[in-house]
Amino acid sequence: MFFIELASLEGTRRSYAVDVRYLADAKTRQQHEGGEGRAPAALYRDGVQVSRSNLPTTFPVPGGVIEVATTAFGLKRMHFVADDGAEEALVPHRRSQEGLWGRFGRRFPRTSAFVGAAAVVVLVAALVVNLLHGVEVLTHSPVLAERVGAFTSPISLPTWANVALITAGVLAAVERATRLRYNRFLDVVTS
Structure with missing residues (x-):
């Protein structure tokens, strides 16, 4: 899980989280494309899932998009890209591999x-x-x-x-x- 707080259109702060399932197999992806199963990436807003997608993906959020991509060994990209082009890396969960390395x-x-x-x-x-x-x-x-x-x-x-x-x-x-x-x-x- 990776986190970022963004301002909503109303000006309130909302917490967004992206959950990436590295080991999602081809069958899982095919099930997702057919409307069933679990996709390798999911977007949560204030703890509620609002979107899911296969990788690589771009999740639209207020003020920009969250770009997610993986390699065979882990994450390649996990960034919020603002409408003006500014980029910010999402913060990993403190107990994830990425959080422990950080x-x-x-x-x-x-x-x-x-x-x-x-x-x-x-x-x-x-x-x-x-x-x-x-x-x-x-x-x-x-x-x-x-x-x-x-x-x-x-x-x-x-x-x-x-x-x-x-x-x-x-x-x-x-x-x-x-x-x-x-x-x-x-x-x-x-x-």
């Missing part, structure tokens, strides 16, 4: 910065290794090998190191998603 970051800013930097390094390393390996696999096909030659990656990791890199990459992607840090190139290519 409190950790405020309580231990240096450690949080180190973890964030380590996540970026891991994702960049995974990206480089995977790109080199992908080029090697492609150029070893008979059709491409005849035309451009076979490429052999200069980085050849043992199985345990590949497993460790994949595990670290998944953890780094989850860390970035729970902090609502998303980079189109880095996070899409590595996930």
